[in-house]
Amino acid sequence: MAVLFRLRQTGRWFHMDWVYTTGALFRDLQTSRVRRLLSILGVVIGTAAVISSLAVVEGGREQLRAHLEKLGVNLVVLEDRFRPDIPREYEDQLKSLQTESVLTAGQGYGTPSEKIDAKNRMHEDGMLSGLDAGSAAVVSGVLRLGDVKHLRKRFLNATLVEPITMQWAQVGQVGARPFGARVEGGTPHGAIVRDLRVREGRYLLPMDVDRSEKVCVLGVDMAKRLLGEGHAVGRYISMLGSRWRVIGILERKGTMMRFNYDRLIIVPITAMHERTGVEVVNALLFQARDKEAASIIRHELLGEVMACLPGRMEEDFSVFSQDDLAEQHDETLRTFKILTICVAAFSLLVSGIGIMNIMLVSVRERTHEIGVWKAVGATDLDILSYFLAESVLTCLLGGGLGILLGVVLAADATGFVASSVAEISSWKPIFCPEFFVLSLGSTVVIGLLSGIFPAIVAARLEPTEALRYE
């Protein structure tokens, strides 16, 4: 009676000494090693997936931040995506506008319904920075250099408003076989807005634009393809039916806003208009004074452009800022993250079943031993916690291996993901401490979930039954 009274007084739920038991536990973990390792394979893979995807996404976000900063600060871009097929009746008309040797890729610029003398029109509008477009023809319904002047006045919170004309053309070294390339008609400040830097030679100068000089600035890769490894500045290339002098080579920049600056050819916008015979602006680059101004421009720009171009559809234009780009990429990364975490969670869940299986085997193999434990005084809770601990430790082992694998995988995965998120060539995975806590935490949870049933089975065994089991 005295003993029972004392037991009721102390009321300990655990009778076991954990220091002793831990030793036993680690010895037990070394039993059936192959089976145990196989059963934790899922945990290893799941944890590796969690760790590597988190690290890749975090690295990607960091990379993106750096990338967007490189793009230029507070940039807002307006793009005119209107590229209608030119009706056949106008095609000849259009061709006559262009010098015979111009090799365009067949892009039209709206309907050339009214032809106004370009020179007069430009003088009426008052050409920006004294541009003289020479002999370029004007088609209606598209942005023209005059509109740039207007928008510059309208958006005083933009420090720079720079027009761009894009054109596919056949280019080649003089006398050599030509190939298709993207040619940009730009302005001197276009470099500032996008933070383009010249590695060799110089960028466009106002003078080049004013005089429609046949000069060009090449991206690194383009220079190499056109003119080889040697010195490129001062040499000539052939495109749009004339010879262009190379005045500069850009620093390596990579892909931004869907095109690769390393493969670009930049010429004065006026010279481009003159050679193609059509005065058109495909895109406008705004450099806002600050972040707030960027947001205002972003929201008001489209309305203003629509006012300039009656009859055009809003859907033809796209306006986006750096924030939009950041958001868009964040979205991609988030989707990737959610996807991999779902896969990882599924794999962890499935592996939980594997763990439960090996735990049931473990309980069955040690049924006799459980009987002995109970005979010498182990409580149900002692047995329960022992098997739970075994299950959690097994899972943690898998989690640890998974982290190692994940760290290795993350490096490779970045390369793979980088190819799916354009504009970001490669990045380094970033590991935050909370990733490890999170993944180990989830393996502990899996260990508990998969261990609880076998542990209850073990705890509920009747001692006699257990002792009789062989």
Next chain:
Amino acid sequence: MYVELSAIEKVYRMSERVEVPALRGIDLSVEKGEFVALVGPSGCGKTTLLSVLGLLTWPTAGTYCLDGCDTRSVSRREQAGLRSELIGFIFQSYNLLARETAWRNVMFPLTFRSQTRGTRKRTAMEALDAVGLADRADHYPSQLSGGEQQRVAVARALVNRPRLLIADEPTGNLDSHTGKEILELIIRLAGEYGTSIVMATHDLTVARRAGRIVSMADGGVVPSEANG
């Protein structure tokens, strides 16, 4: 009266319809320090009775008073505590933990008691010394002979100084000489500690060493002159 069983019944339910009675109304009492031998043919319920006595299973009916308290009122957790404090077990097949050394096997029951680790180890070594195996403390069960393993089991059963020792055919797996040694060891140590012994056996020479022989047959106690 230290142990008192009255009208104990145990029925094993194999399924909804099939019930196998193992004990049919057992009355038995064991005095403090008494040595009771249970004899009878296989399947007569000796082991089941020992399980009931050792709180390893629960009787279907009847009352079992241990150390003055009715065990029906005791929870599973408290039963584990009573096993730990009051009862020691010796089995025919030793039932040592194969992955533990001899002294850790002996110490194992102590790990369920609140004692310091130093005390535990010392107590375990003393118990091993008492069964004459102090020099084999670091051996694993597989490195010991059958007799030595049973000595370790005796040390483990008595390391807690239990009031009741339950022994199920402790000499059954041993040759007669070793069996006799083990039996004498159990009797000597139990006598030192004032421990009551209930031992099931087939061997009449073993049974004759007991203070009282209880014959069992078919789940019941056979009345005889010896137990009046």
